[in-house]
Amino acid sequence: MKSAPRRNTLAGYLDQLADSEKHKARAREAALEGMVQELARMLKRDEEFLDSNRMSLVDQCLRVVKKGRSAAELLMAARAIGLVAMILDDMDAAHEIYRDSAPKLFDAVKSSSSKLTMPAQVLECFAVLTFFGGYLSEHRLESMAMIWACFFHDSSDDGQGKKKEHSPELVAAAVSSWCFILSSDHCGISRAHWLTAIPCFYHLLGHDNESVVLAAAEALALVFEIDSLMSVPNSAAVDDNGTHGSSSSSSSSSYHLSKHDIAKKLNERERMLAMEATDDDEEGKEQQENIAASRLALVARFFEEGSSCKSLEATRKEGVMLTTWSERSQMAFLEGFLGRETLAEHIKVNKQLQSMFKSKMATKKKKLVGEKPTVMAYDVEREEVKSRLLYKPELKWKPDEDGSLYTEGSKQRLIQKKLTQSPASWLSKARTQHMKKLRQVAATDRSKNVMDPDYD
CATH class of the missing domain: 1.25.40 (Serine Threonine Protein Phosphatase 5, Tetratricopeptide repeat)
Known part of the structure; x- marks a missing residue:
């Protein structure tokens, strides 16, 4: 059938x-x-x-x-x-x-x-x-390079020598995607890549589209968090067009990028968005602009106060404790990809997502209203990693100048064995030569005795 x-x-x-x-x-x-x-x-x-x-x-x-x-x-x-x-x-x-x-x-x-x-x-x-x-880091770096070459590199053109013009939505998605890949393995990717990324993101803070500005601001926060931005003031300069210049440039239009410069730029854009939200009559657009202004203000405080920023205290979202910009950006990106409710369901069962947020699944009993039976509700908690002292057994001997780790007693026994039992030792060779001489003497005596007429 x-x-x-x-x-x-x-x-x-x-x-x-x-x-x-x-x-x-x-x-x-x-x-x-x-x-x-x-x-x-x-x-x-x-x-x-x-x-x-x-x-x-x-x-x-x-x-x-x-x-x-x-x-x-x-x-x-x-x-x-x-x-x-x-x-x-x-x-x-x-x-x-x-x-x-x-x-x-x-x-x-x-x-x-x-x-x-x-x-x-x-x-x-x-x-x-x-x-x-x-x-692997090389795979992620290759994808990041593809995004960068297509959307941000000066040489990306349309085949006729003209630089491509991308939509604001595509530019914002490129920044977010680049940072999402970076957040997965920032320790395995060389810091040399930030010398181009940081000036470009800083230049995008002046973009007309708020989605591009938000993506660039949060990208700079992510780079700062992984301690890449700290090396820029001594090695790179940015001009008014956002191009990457030499640190030795003395032009009045060039200046060294610093946390203060970024915070100042973010505060200016935040005030502009707040003013636009006040002047806008559409309720939905006004709410959207207020949210964007709040996000920019948060990033600005992060650059002003660093990791001690009170606004960046650990928050619980989708049952996960978020304590870093990397985790926040990953959560926001996946929410956009899956949807908030769908992501929450995946976190409960997906081992990769649980490992990604350094979380552990814990079951807790929750009582329902009335006499209804209890059910198990999942809760994801951040597992804090603490440094622990490792036990290191004390060595009872110290290495010699040649790097050997033999104890004094074992070394003497090894030397004695080499001197007495090894076929190549001088004692064995002397013993062999002595026995050979004895055999030669004995053979000579026997030959003399045979030639003696009185030999029986």
């Missing part, structure tokens, strides 16, 4: 996507949308199927990306690939997906029209894929 079709499951949507190649775009969009929804909530029934069919799923999505389907299809295919890389516990499997998919996703971003918001969202999927699939 033929089995019923697997509808409303990851397997069913994958079958629909494979069959939809012969049908209209609407069927492909429906299959991709259902697949993304199933991956986002990732029910237990689909985990085993995903482990065994991950490459088939990714190949189908890459086919959509390669053929240049509609913007909606491309975005959902990219989201599906990013979700698979995030969900998988097998790092090698996630890296295989990254290796096959990352170049194609980034090519889709570069070939898309800058007037659409879709490339910005696909770029975020590319960052998620790199974050979870590119587990």
Whole structure:
């Protein structure tokens, strides 16, 4: 008997996507949308199927990306690939997906029209894929270099010698994606990269779009937190155009970048946004501008007060204790990718996310109203890392000048053994020579005795 079709499951949507190649775009969009929804909530029934069919799923999505389907299809295919890389516990499997998919996703971003918001969202999927699939520093650095060369480097042009003009949404997404990848492995990436990044982000603080300003401000905060900004005043200078100059420049238009300069610039932009919010009559836009002004003010206080800023005290969000800019930026980026409620559900079961926020899952009993039975509620708490004294056993001997660690007694026994038992020792050689002489003397005496007529 033929089995019923697997509808409303990851397997069913994958079958629909494979069959939809012969049908209209609407069927492909429906299959991709259902697949993304199933991956986002990732029910237990689909985990085993995903482990065994991950490459088939990714190949189908890459086919959509390669053929240049509609913007909606491309975005959902990219989201599906990013979700698979995030969900998988097998790092090698996630890296295989990254290796096959990352170049194609980034090519889709570069070939898309800058007037659409879709490339910005696909770029975020590319960052998620790199974050979870590119587990080596060289992989993450390569993705960061691709983003930088495409959106920020002076030589990025349209093939006719003209510098490309990107939409504010795409520039903000590029900054956020670059920083999201950086936050995953900032210790494994050389500080030399900040010499270009910091002046560029500082220049973006003067951008007309508030989303670009916010992304650049929080990027500078992240770089400052990882102790990269501290080396800039002695090694780099920034001019009014945001270009990277020499520290020996004496031009009046150049000045050394410092925390004070950044805080001053942020405070100016914060006041401008606050004034615009006051003058704006639209309630929604006014609220958005007030939120942006508050975020800029927070970053400004961070640069003024450093890690002692009272506004940056540990906060609990999605059940996770956030204490650093790195964790805050990671949480904000993933909230934009998954949605707040979906991210909270993933943190409860996803080991990579729990390790990412240095968290541990704890179960607590919670009483419901009335006589209803208690249920288990998950709570994620930050696990503080404390330095501990390690036990170091005291050595009963000290190394000699030649680096040996033999004790005096063992060394004497070793010397005695070499002198007496080793075939190459002088004592063994002397003993051999002496025995040889004795044998020669004995042989000579026997020959003389044989020639003696009185020898019996």
